[in-house]
Amino acid sequence: MKEIVVAKDVRKVYGINKEYQFEALKDINLVIERGDYVCVMGPSGAGKSTLLNVLTTIDLPTNGHVIINGQDISTMSENQVCNFRYQNLGFIFQDFNLIDSLTIHENIAVPLTMAGMKTKEITQRVKAIAEKLDIIQLLNKYPMACSGGQRQRIAIARALVTNPSLIVADEPTGNLDSQNSHELMMIFEKLNQEGVTILMVTHDALIASYSRRLLYISDGTIKETLERGSLSKNEYFNQIVALNTKERSDSEH
Amino acid sequence: MKVIKFSLQMLGKEKKKSLFYIMSCTFSVMVTFLFLNIIYNHHYYGDKQIMAFGDYNSILSVMLSFLVITIVVAMSFYAYNFYLSSQTKEIGIFLLGGSKLSRLFLYLFSQNLFIYLISLVIGMVLGHGVVPLVNLYIAHQMNIDIPVFVYSPIAFFGTIGIMLAILFYLAIVATGFIRRHEIKELIGMKKDMSKKDERMLNLPSVFYIVLFLSPIPAAVLMHNPELTAIFSFVAILGGYKGFCRYVLPPLIQKIQRKALLEHKIGLIASGNFHQGLVQTCASSQIFLIICIFMNTYMITNANNMNTVALIFVAYISLVISVSMGLLYKVLLEVSQRKITFNHLHKLGYTTREICKIIRQEVLCLYGMMALILLVYTGAVYLPYVINGNLEVSFMMQNMGIFLLAIMVTGTISYRTYKKGMMEEIRK
Numbered sequence: 001m002k003e004i005v006v007a008k009d010v011r012k013v014y015g016i017n018k019e020y021q022f023e024a025l026k027d028i029n030l031v032i033e034r035g036d037y038v039c040v041m042g043p044s045g046a047g048k049s050t051l052l053n054v055l056t057t058i059d060l061p062t063n064g065h066v067i068i069n070g071q072d073i074s075t076m077s078e079n080q081v082c083n084f085r086y087q088n089l090g091f092i093f094q095d096f097n098l099i100d101s102l103t104i105h106e107n108i109a110v111p112l113t114m115a116g117m118k119t120k121e122i123t124q125r126v127k128a129i130a131e132k133l134d135i136i137q138l139l140n141k142y143p144m145a146c147s148g149g150q151r152q153r154i155a156i157a158r159a160l161v162t163n164p165s166l167i168v169a170d171e172p173t174g175n176l177d178s179q180n181s182h183e184l185m186m187i188f189e190k191l192n193q194e195g196v197t198i199l200m201v202t203h204d205a206l207i208a209s210y211s212r213r214l215l216y217i218s219d220g221t222i223k224e225t226l227e228r229g230s231l232s233k234n235e236y237f238n239q240i241v242a243l244n245t246k247e248r249s250d251s252e253h
Numbered sequence: 254m255k256v257i258k259f260s261l262q263m264l265g266k267e268k269k270k271s272l273f274y275i276m277s278c279t280f281s282v283m284v285t286f287l288f289l290n291i292i293y294n295h296h297y298y299g300d301k302q303i304m305a306f307g308d309y310n311s312i313l314s315v316m317l318s319f320l321v322i323t324i325v326v327a328m329s330f331y332a333y334n335f336y337l338s339s340q341t342k343e344i345g346i347f348l349l350g351g352s353k354l355s356r357l358f359l360y361l362f363s364q365n366l367f368i369y370l371i372s373l374v375i376g377m378v379l380g381h382g383v384v385p386l387v388n389l390y391i392a393h394q395m396n397i398d399i400p401v402f403v404y405s406p407i408a409f410f411g412t413i414g415i416m417l418a419i420l421f422y423l424a425i426v427a428t429g430f431i432r433r434h435e436i437k438e439l440i441g442m443k444k445d446m447s448k449k450d451e452r453m454l455n456l457p458s459v460f461y462i463v464l465f466l467s468p469i470p471a472a473v474l475m476h477n478p479e480l481t482a483i484f485s486f487v488a489i490l491g492g493y494k495g496f497c498r499y500v501l502p503p504l505i506q507k508i509q510r511k512a513l514l515e516h517k518i519g520l521i522a523s524g525n526f527h528q529g530l531v532q533t534c535a536s537s538q539i540f541l542i543i544c545i546f547m548n549t550y551m552i553t554n555a556n557n558m559n560t561v562a563l564i565f566v567a568y569i570s571l572v573i574s575v576s577m578g579l580l581y582k583v584l585l586e587v588s589q590r591k592i593t594f595n596h597l598h599k600l601g602y603t604t605r606e607i608c609k610i611i612r613q614e615v616l617c618l619y620g621m622m623a624l625i626l627l628v629y630t631g632a633v634y635l636p637y638v639i640n641g642n643l644e645v646s647f648m649m650q651n652m653g654i655f656l657l658a659i660m661v662t663g664t665i666s667y668r669t670y671k672k673g674m675m676e677e678i679r680k
Binding site for chain 1: 289340506509510511514515516517520521524525528536592593596597598601602603647
């Protein structure tokens with residue numbers, strides 16, 4: 001099967017049965033294929049994070065269907081959704097979301113523990129991914145003793161350690177400087193070349209230019225889709241900037 | 254006026270945090286009023302014919318009453334410290350707006366004034382209800398016949414005076430505390446699990462373990478409750494902190510890597526338990542020391558029921574006061590775990606599993622305190638009970654007080670902690 005995520009007529013409304021209702025997503029139709037690298041862009045409040053949450057089982061759509069790896073998430077129980085999450089998805093967030101009370105070793109191990117692996121295999125996998133991301137020297141430290149760039153690498157290690165079908169990144173460079181952002185994007189690019197599917201939300205055109213496909217979302221709908229195809233990174237970046245400028249001027253008028 | 258209005262608005266927005274602080278202040282008012290009433294009740298001390306506590310014991314009882322008032326007032330300082338530490342971000346933002354020191358003082362003073370006014374009213378009403386009950390209990394224990402509805406005007410005005418003094422003192426100290434910190438520090442204040450080892454002398458782990466366990470052989474070999482209590486104080490002041498900070502981290506890491514990597518509940522709960530232990534170390538130490546001190550005091554005065562009656566009232570007052578301080582500290586610390594649990598849920602932990610983690614963490618935290626107290630006080634009581642110098646019921650009653658306090662505090666902690674985390678996840 002080539003399709004990894006399919007969204008059919010997805011609608012998300014907040015405040016149902018309340019005085020003020022807000023329609024965050026309107027009839028979203030979307031297909032993400034295995035090995036894809038999709039970036040979601042748009043102004044603040046456009047529905048980027050809501051889309052990401054709905055596509056990754058964190059939130060349920062009000063109407064429509066989200067199908068991941070052939071399974072409709074709306075038909076699953078809480079237990080099934082939770083199992084599905086740690087078996088198929090790897091999350092990376094802007095504020096890293098590491099567990100302060102665990103060392104880096106245990107932080108990376110959490111998804112493997114949830115998957116019910118044996119101690120020996122967990123230790124081997126943690127060490128292997130830590131070596132790959134050059135954080136082996138940090139394994140006995142606590143998150144608060146690590147820099148922002150190191151914490152993001154740790155978050156990536158935790159997201160990748162189970163070999164998930166899909167990496168989900170919500171503003172992953174939001175708390176990083178330009179050097180660390182670039183390094184993170186190089187890691188993503190390499191992972192994508194190895195076949196890992198990536199779904200990323202960002203508001204930075206330069207970061208978005210590392211993707212293969214861009215979805216521009218505004219007022220809860222996908223307004224434009226850009227394919228990188230054979231374009232160079234610079235050309236693709238220029239197209240993204242032009243699209244942003246056009247959409248902003250359209251929304252102002 | 255704008256500063257006062259703003260400070261009261263901020264107080265209203267942080268209802269839960271303010272509520273615990275108000276409760277702590279209310280209890281301080283009530284206990285201060287109660288013990289001032291005991292000190293100034295002439296039926297206990299003034300009339301030479303009655304002298305219910307006896308000459309020597311009268312002095313001890315007055316000293317004990319002052320000690321209780323001092324500790325309870327200190328606990329309200331402590332509660333304010335927690336309250337202030339949870340407000341640093343708001344204060345930092347207030348200062349960002351260019352507020353002067355005088356306006357900051359007014360901000361902090363008006364918040365405290367409002368809290369103390371509420372506490373004074375409720376505390377005095379409760380105090381007026383508790384004083385006759387305590388008089389009744391003491392009179393019954395001493396086999397004397399005294400009027401129970403005796404209120405001293407000195408106690409009334411004395412309590413107001415003490416609270417007013419605290420009010421000014423807290424506002425001045427808090428302003429000084431804020432002044433000493435940069436705005437950036439105030440906005441970003443966060444606890445660090447991996448604090449640098451700042452020990453002058455790098456002592457081996459075994460030293461802390463020996464120190465921590467020293468009251469047990471001391472009790473068995475010396476048969477002297479005062480000496481055992483001194484060992485217990487040293488063990489808790491030095492050994493407990495060292496044990497939590499320097500012995501436990503590598504131990505828990507080892508346990509996690511060897512035994513808990515396959516247990517998704519135990520892995521997280523053990524980490525949180527250790528974090529909670531470090532963060533609530535000072536509050537736990539105060540709780541443990543108060544319990545051991547009061548139990549030892551009761552053992553040494555076991556032959557004098559007059560004094561034991563007052564010590565028992567003091568013991569209950571102090572246990573409630575320090576339990577509230579401990580509860581406040583635990584809840585403030587665990588409230589910072591919202592992001593962690595929210596994220597664990599995103600990673601795939603079900604709400605039922607998250608509840609299990611919270612339950613295990615709270616059980617371990619309070620269970621450890623109960624175990625330490627049972628061992629330390631048990632070591633003091635047992636030689637006396639075995640020799641027939643003390644009744645088993647006396648030991649059970651006094652140990653039951655701290656066990657009950659731990660159970661109630663633990664249950665409230667668990668319920669509030671769980672509710673807070675579930676609300677965050679459901680958001």
